[in-house]
Amino acid sequence: xxxxxxxxxxxxxxxxxxxxxxxxxxxxxxxxxxxxxxxxxxxxxxxxxxxxxxxxxxxxxxxxxxxxxxxxxxxxxxxxxxxxxxxxxxxxxxxxxxxxxxxxxxxxxxxxxxxxxxxxxxxxxxxxxxxxxxxxxxxxxxxxxxxxxxxxxxxxxxxxxxxxxxxxxxxxxxxxxxxxxxxxxxxxxxxxxxxxxxxxxxxxxxxxxxxxxxxxxxxxxxxxxxxxxxxxxxxxxxxxxxxxxxxxxxxxxxxxxxxxxxxxxxxxxxxxxxxxxxxxxxxxxxxxxxxxxxxxxxxxxxxxxxxxxxxxxxxxxxxxxxxxxxxxxxxxxxxxxxxxxxxxxxxxxxxxxxxxxxxxxxxxxxxxxxxxxxxxxxxxxxxxxxxxxxxxxxxxxxxxxxxxxxxxxxxxxxxxxxxxxxxxxxxxxxxxxxxxxxxxxxxxxxxxxxxxxxxxxxxxxxxxxxxxxxxxxxxx
Amino acid sequence: xxxxxxxxxxxxxxxxxxxxxxxxxxxxxxxxxxxxxxxxxxxxxxxxxxxxxxxxxxxxxxxxxxxxxxxxxxxxxxxxxxxxxxxxxxxxxxxxxxxxxxxxxxxxxxxxxxxxxxxxxxxxxxxxxxxxxxxxxxxxxxxxxxxxxxxxxxxxxxxxxxxxxxxxxxxxxxxxxxxxxxxxxxxxxxxxxxxxxxxxxxxxxxxxxxxxxxxxxxxxxxxxxxxxxxxxxxxxxxxxxxxxxxxxxxxxxxxxxxxxxxxxxxxxxxxxxxxxxxxxxxxxxxxxxxxxxxxxxxxxxxxxxxxxxxxxxxxxxxxxxxxxxxxxxxxxxxxxxxxxxxxxxxxxxxxxxxxxxxxxxxxxxxxxxxxxxxxxxxxxxxxxxxxxxxxxxxxxxxxxxxxxxxxxxxxxxxxxxxxxxxxxxxxxxxxxxxxxxxxxxxxxxxxxxxxxxxxxxxxxxxxxxxxxxxxxxxxx
Numbered sequence: 045x046x047x048x049x050x051x052x053x054x055x056x057x058x059x060x061x062x063x064x065x066x067x068x069x070x071x072x073x074x075x076x077x078x079x080x081x082x083x084x085x086x087x088x089x090x091x092x093x094x095x096x097x098x099x100x101x102x103x104x105x106x107x108x109x110x111x112x113x114x115x116x117x118x119x120x121x122x123x124x125x126x127x128x129x130x131x132x133x134x135x136x137x138x139x140x141x142x143x144x145x146x147x148x149x150x151x152x153x154x155x156x157x158x159x160x161x162x163x164x165x166x167x168x169x170x171x172x173x174x175x176x177x178x179x180x181x182x183x184x185x186x187x188x189x190x191x192x193x194x195x196x197x198x199x200x201x202x203x204x205x206x207x208x209x210x211x212x213x214x215x216x217x218x219x220x221x222x223x224x225x226x227x228x229x230x231x232x233x234x235x236x237x238x239x240x241x242x243x244x245x246x247x248x249x250x251x252x253x254x255x256x257x258x259x260x261x262x263x264x265x266x267x268x269x270x271x272x273x274x275x276x277x278x279x280x281x282x283x284x285x286x287x288x289x290x291x292x293x294x295x296x297x298x299x300x301x302x303x304x305x306x307x308x309x310x311x312x313x314x315x316x317x318x319x320x321x322x323x324x325x326x327x328x329x330x331x332x333x334x335x336x337x338x339x340x341x342x343x344x345x346x347x348x349x350x351x352x353x354x355x356x357x358x359x360x361x362x363x364x365x366x367x368x369x370x371x372x373x374x375x376x377x378x379x380x381x382x383x384x385x386x387x388x389x390x391x392x393x394x395x396x397x398x399x400x401x402x403x404x405x406x407x408x409x410x411x412x413x414x415x416x417x418x419x420x421x422x423x424x425x426x427x428x429x430x431x432x433x434x435x436x437x438x439x440x441x442x443x444x445x446x447x448x449x450x451x452x453x454x455x456x457x458x459x460x461x462x463x464x465x466x467x468x469x470x471x472x473x474x475x476x477x478x479x480x481x482x483x484x485x486x487x488x489x490x491x492x493x494x495x496x497x498x499x500x501x502x503x504x505x506x507x508x509x510x511x512x513x514x515x516x517x518x519x520x
Numbered sequence: 521x522x523x524x525x526x527x528x529x530x531x532x533x534x535x536x537x538x539x540x541x542x543x544x545x546x547x548x549x550x551x552x553x554x555x556x557x558x559x560x561x562x563x564x565x566x567x568x569x570x571x572x573x574x575x576x577x578x579x580x581x582x583x584x585x586x587x588x589x590x591x592x593x594x595x596x597x598x599x600x601x602x603x604x605x606x607x608x609x610x611x612x613x614x615x616x617x618x619x620x621x622x623x624x625x626x627x628x629x630x631x632x633x634x635x636x637x638x639x640x641x642x643x644x645x646x647x648x649x650x651x652x653x654x655x656x657x658x659x660x661x662x663x664x665x666x667x668x669x670x671x672x673x674x675x676x677x678x679x680x681x682x683x684x685x686x687x688x689x690x691x692x693x694x695x696x697x698x699x700x701x702x703x704x705x706x707x708x709x710x711x712x713x714x715x716x717x718x719x720x721x722x723x724x725x726x727x728x729x730x731x732x733x734x735x736x737x738x739x740x741x742x743x744x745x746x747x748x749x750x751x752x753x754x755x756x757x758x759x760x761x762x763x764x765x766x767x768x769x770x771x772x773x774x775x776x777x778x779x780x781x782x783x784x785x786x787x788x789x790x791x792x793x794x795x796x797x798x799x800x801x802x803x804x805x806x807x808x809x810x811x812x813x814x815x816x817x818x819x820x821x822x823x824x825x826x827x828x829x830x831x832x833x834x835x836x837x838x839x840x841x842x843x844x845x846x847x848x849x850x851x852x853x854x855x856x857x858x859x860x861x862x863x864x865x866x867x868x869x870x871x872x873x874x875x876x877x878x879x880x881x882x883x884x885x886x887x888x889x890x891x892x893x894x895x896x897x898x899x900x901x902x903x904x905x906x907x908x909x910x911x912x913x914x915x916x917x918x919x920x921x922x923x924x925x926x927x928x929x930x931x932x933x934x935x936x937x938x939x940x941x942x943x944x945x946x947x948x949x950x951x952x953x954x955x956x957x958x959x960x961x962x963x964x965x966x967x968x969x970x971x972x973x974x975x976x977x978x979x980x981x982x983x984x985x986x987x988x989x990x991x992x993x994x995x996x
Contacts, residue, residue, distance in 0.1 A: 124867060148867030179868070209833030211908065222951060262836060288836040291843035296851055296872050301832035326837055356777035357685030360738060360764040361802055367767035375772055391600060391624030392655070396772050432687065473951055475698060480956045 047172025058116030065121035135171025144178035180234025181210035201226020202255035339496035353429035369505025387412035449489030523648025534592030541597035611647025620654035656710025657686035677702020678731035829905035845981025863888035925965030
């Protein structure tokens with residue numbers, strides 16, 4: 045008899061969660077998950093360790109079998125040597141899924157450990173449960189309060205992320221949440237012994253909670269199935285892929301990391317192009333691309349950008365960076381420049397595009413400038429930059445104050461809605477504590493207003509160029 | 521009779537400084553310079569404004585001619601319309617140099633303003649004084665206490681920076697100082713009406729206080745002289761150049777910014793290659809290149825790098841980023857990997873290079889790993905990365921504590937000295953206030969120990985690749 049294989053939807057919505065490998069030191073992966081589940085308010089949590097009767101205020105059970113209620117999901121952080129007998133308990137308890145933090149299997153390069161991994165898979169198939177990992181950080185499903193980190197808001201959102209790397213699986217939400225990204229499910233799947241990238245892509249292609257799919261992939265085991273899954277996902281939703289292991293050294297690292305046989309990067313690039321998958325080069329670019337997809341609204345019709353902000357050097361840089369990234373920074377006519385002089389000073393200003401003027405730091409001047417340039421035919425996007433001069437930009441709380449942020453973001457949204465051209469914001473992060481306070485507040489103000497925030501001109505340019513190219517190639 | 525033309529050395533060492541255009545609002549360029557000069561302890565400062573008798577506690581004079589003592593340098597922030605008559609006063613007073621914040625001359629595109637600029641130059645030649653700018657932020661000469669900003673340490677150092685952009689002239693010291701860079705002279709020269717990039721390069725080629733020359737250049741007016749000056753400078757010292765205005769839009773912006781006729785970027789690249797000038801693409805890369813030149817000690821003999829730090833995803837990224845930047849990340853032999861296992865765990869580790877292990881966050885594990893890999897033949901550099909996982913990396917002050925920083929930096933310096941291979945440090949800056957506190961402290965610890973700190977793997981890779989290429993092409 046073949047046991048029934050639980051669906052991913054069942055895996056993502058467990059009734060009870062057991063955490064195996066808890067301690068009373070307060071440290072380690074298991075304790076991180078335990079405290080995160082408690083913080084998130086998950087209802088049925090069962091710590092497992094025969095040495096304790098209570099951990100973090102919860103009853104602690106000697107074994108999985110001793111848990112009174114139903115356990116659907118098991119989080120495991122115990123040495124590799126103890127894993128097989130635990131899986132027998134999982135089968136007996138009738139769990140749906142087991143997530144292994146535990147590492148040291150096929151990725152170690154040791155044949156006996158690769159064999160053990162295969163034995164784990166056989167036990168899962170026979171026992172009718174799924175395995176996530178091993179060698180991963182598991183699930184972040186805010187809608188189920190099933191979380192592995194307390195560092196990210198548990199408010200759900202429309203972004204799904206699958207990641208072969210546990211580090212990236214925690215970094216993307218941490219980097220993305222201050223910029224407004226919220227997640228439907230984040231799945232770290234490590235060695236991908238059972239649940240793998242293909243099954244996850246198929247799931248997210250049809251998941252009604254997911255509008256954007258992001259994936260960090262080091263290598264795939266079943267090429268044909270992966271291609272089919274990626275095609276399905278990309279035909280339905282924007283898919284952003286960061287492929288790790290693109291150089292020889294990267295491939296070696298990927299193999300040691302998650303036992304991945306990385307595919308030819310040339311073939312992978314061709315595949316992404318053919319399927320209209322958005323390729324990015326690192327996690328920061330992934331955040332940028334998703335921010336562009338989600339918040340650059342209305343979607344730009346083309347790549348012609350008017351840039352504005354204080355600073356001549358940054359304006360020269362802006363032009364170079366944006367054109368190198370594939371956008372255009374077209375010159376403004378004499379008539380438009382004359383119109384701009386109604387609100388901007390002549391001395392010290394550049395008006396041709398980029399527009400650089402010392403007073404482009406006041407809501408009135410920003411608003412007036414946006415009004416003028418948003419009406420210029422052929423312009424597709426409006427970009428405002430701030431924070432390129434660390435001395436004066438953030439200090440004193442000027443740009444962190446509601447007196448700046450509220451009218452500025454309001455006029456940005458009004459101009460975008462009236463003109464059909466999105467307004468992008470580039471804020472350069474400072475590197476000191478005082479300015480960071482103001483940066484965080486300013487960023488929060490722009491993000492709260494639903495505006496796309498980027499951290500550099502080059503990043504904004506690359507992200508928008510990718511999204512514009514993706515849109516042009518979409519089958520309507 | 522032709523008046524004597526003061527040398528740049530005289531310009532950089534004034535006895536008295538007058539600041540024209542001061543107010544009692546506390547705002548504006550003139551007031552920024554005035555307060556910076558007072559903070560720095562410059563001895564003879566003369567505010568000029570007929571409406572006041574005292575400004576910031578100093579006697580204020582109605583005109584330049586009314587100042588009792590000698591005035592060598594005049595800082596000017598008044599409207600363009602009032603500039604010509606001020607220059608008559610400068611001639612009468614016998615000043616050596618006049619720096620104009622004032623903008624709105626040739627860069628405005630208005631012919632009458634370009635004519636006025638030429639009249640300024642005639643008055644300077646006849647009056648025997650030099651003009652810096654117009655349209656610039658002037659001089660930062662820590663050794664003379666002649667400063668234009670209070671945001672940077674006035675401790676002198678061996679880096680000279682000339683910049684056509686005032687923004688960049690203030691940004692480079694602000695970005696560079698937390699990473700250990702100190703400056704001999706920073707000169708913002710704006711439109712370059714009189715003192716220009718060629719004269720400045722010639723000066724710094726022979727300046728005994730300067731070991732590294734950095735230049736932000738939008739365009740040059742006298743091509744043949746510029747080529748001669750650049751060749752002279754690059755033959756004597758490392759020269760790092762950031763050329764602004766490399767795309768069509770960038771050129772337009774540069775012309776509007778400093779009235780520069782930007783040269784062909786292809787010709788410029790060829791020139792830099794021929795003269796062994798280090799080219800960078802922005803101010804951040806400029807800081808990186810100077811940090812690599814100054815602090816990657818001993819200088820690396822080649823590009824083979826061993827990378828270590830906690831995190832599988834970052835390690836895969838590291839390999840890809842460094843190889844893309846032109847470094848090599850060669851695999852370590854089985855024997856070396858076995859040696860590493862004496863201090864690193866098997867489970868969850870990658871040992872092949874990059875070396876990823878969870879405990880590469882303790883001084884002992886870092887030290888033991890550095891000891892092993894520094895002895896591997898063919899390895900040229902050792903790179904330690906930290907901070908790629910924002911949740912755990914900086915929080916709690918662990919890496920900000922002397923208990924981590926002191927033994928870690930000590931062993932890094934010991935290994936570098938014993939092996940002849942530099943140790944590089946990559947710290948990823950966080951984007952929130954709490955972690956920023958720890959980041960700033962950790963960075964300060966590494967910088968205090970004289971180690972080169974970079975903010976990303978890609979930046980470290982690009983900077984080191986540039987410095988290695990520069991070294992190989994040096995004429996001994």
